[in-house]
Amino acid sequence: MKAFVHEYGELKLKEMNEPFADHGQVAVAIRTAGLNRRDVAVPNRRGEDAGALILGSDGAGLIEAVGEGVSEFSVGDEVIINPSLGWYENTEAPPKQFDILGMPDNGTFTEYIVLPAEQVEQKPAHLSWEEAGVLALSALTGYRALFTKGKVQEGETLFIPGAGSGVATYLIQFAKQAGARIIVTSRSEEKRQQALELGADRALNTNSDWPVELREETIDIVIDSVGKATFNHSLEVLKKGGRLVTFGATTEDTIELNLRKFFYGQYKLIGTTMGSQEELRAMLELVDEHQIHPIVDRTYTLDEAHDAMAYLKASKQFGKVALKITN
Template identity: 65%
Template sequence: MKAFVIESGELKLKDMEEPKAKPGEVVVSLKAAGVNRRDLGLIKRYGDNPSALIIGSDGAGVVESVGEDVIDFTAGDAVIINPALRWYTNSEAPPPEFDILGMPDHGTFAEKIAISAGQLEKKPRYLSWEEAGSLALPGVTGYRSLFTKGQLKKEDTLFIPGAGSGVATFLIQFAKSVGARVIVTSRSEEKRQQAEKIGADRAIPTDSDWVRELADEKIDLVIDSVGGATFNRSLEVLKKGGRIVIFGATTEDNVDFNLRQFFYGQYQLFGSTMGSREELRDMLKHMEATTMRPVIDKAFPMDQAQEAFDHLASGSQFGKVVLSISQ
C-alpha cells in the first residue's frame, strides 16, 4: 500500500506492507486524513531513524476487516479514528499511558491502518470524508480547552489570538453554538472576514493595540496557542479573575510575566492537551445536534502530501488541510 513516511530523516511516499488486524484490532481503509501542526515537527523528532514511520494522527474511512474479539464494528462501517491513544475517561490530565497516533505508532497517512477498535467512533453521516477525516484532533482539542478547562458559559466573551488554525475554527463554532460572544485576531484581513462568516462577533488586527481595541469588552476567557508572542498581550485584556487556557505554543515556549500582577488580578491559568475518548464522544454528539462542520481550507491527493505540509507550514490556511486518500 502507499503511505507517506519519515525514513532516514526524509519525508517520502513509499510502498509499505498492508496491515493485518490482531485480536481487538480493526483494519480501516482510509478515505481522508487531516494534516496537523504536530505532523510538521515529527521529522525533527524522529531524526535519522532508518525504519520507515507512517505519520498522521487524524483519519476516517471504512472498516475492511476485524480481528478476534471485536464486537462493536463490522466490515463496511464508516468510522473516524480517535488519535488520543489510551485516554478513555475525562480526567484532570492524560494518564501515563497516553500517546498520540502517528509516532511512535504508525499513523493515518496511508491507504490502510490497523488500530484498536477502542480508538474508533462511528462517522457522522452528514459529514464528507474530508470533514470526518480532519475533525478528531483539532475538534477535541478545542472542545476540552473551551468547555472542560475553560468552563465557557452562555453570554461569556471568548478571545482567541489567531483565527486561521483548525482548532480556532472549531473554537469559534463551538462557542457560538452555546451563545457566547467571540473575538479573534488575525494579521490577514481575509482571515478576519472568514472568521466573521463562521460566527466571530469581532475580528481585530493582530498588530493593533488590543487594550485600546477591546476597551469596551469584558473578556471572560482567552484560549491561546500562539505562546510567547501573545501571552502577555492576552493577559492585558483579560478581565480580573478571568481564565486563560494554553494548548499550544507556535512561537516561543518560554514566557516571562509579572507574578504580582497575576495574583493581584486573581487570574486562572490552565494547560490543555487534546482530550479523552469521553470528551470526543461528547463533542461528536454536540456536532451532530448542531450539524456543525469542520472548516476545510484545502484537500490534497496523497501523492502531494509534501505540498500539503508546505501549505500548512506557510500559515496561509483558514481551517483544515486534508489529504484525500481514496474515494
C-alpha cells in the first residue's frame, strides 16, 4: 500500500505492507484524510535515525475487514476514525494511556489502516468524504474547549483570536448553535468575511487595537490557540472573572504573565487538548442534529502530500486541508 511517511529525517511517499485486522480490530480503506498542525510538528519531534512512521491523525473510509470478536461493524460500513487513543470517559484530564494517532502509532495518510474497533465511529450520512475525513481531531478539540472546559452559555460572548484555523471554524458553528455571540480576528480581510458568512457576529483585524474595538463588548470567554502572540492581548479584553481556554501555541508557547493583574482580575485560565470518546460521540450528535458541515479549504491527492503540508504550514487556509487517498 502507498503511504506518506517520515523516515530518517525525510518526508516521502513509500510502499508499505498492508496491515491485517486481528482480534477486536477493523481494517479501514481510507477515502480521505485530514491535515492538522500536529502533522507539521511531528517530524521535528523525531530523530533523523527514526524509521518510517505514517503521518496523519484524521481520516474516513470504508471497513475493509473485521477481526474476530467484532460485531458492531461490518465490511462496507462508512466510518470516521477517532484519533484520541485510550481516552473513553469524559474526565477532567486524559488518562495516562492517552495518545494521539499518528505518533507513535502509524496514522491515516495511507490507503489502509488497522485499528481497534472502538477507535472508529459511523460516518454522519450528510457529510461528504472530504468533510468526514477532516472532522474528528479539530471538531473534538473545539467541542471540549467550548462545552466541557469553557462551559459556554446562551447569550455569552465568545472571542476567538485567529479565524482561519480548522478548530476556529468548528468553534464558530458550535457556538452559534449554543446561542453565543461570536467575535473573531484575522489579518486577512477575506478570512474575516468568510468567518462572518460562517456565523461570526464580528470580525476584527488582528492588528487593530482590541480594547478600543471591543470597548462596548463584554467578553465572557476567550478560546485561544495562538499562544504568545495573542495571549496577553486576549486577557486585556476578557471581562473580570472571565474564562480563557487555551489548547495550542502556533506561535511561541512560553509567555510572560503579570500575575498581580491576573489574580486581581480573578480570571480563570483553563487548559485543554483533544477529548474523550464520550465527547466525540456527543460532538457527532451535534453535527448530525444541526447538519453542520466542516469547512474544507482545499483538497490534495496523496501524491501531493508535500504541497498540502507546505500549504498548511503557511497558514493560508480557512478551515481544513484534506488529502484524497482513494476514489
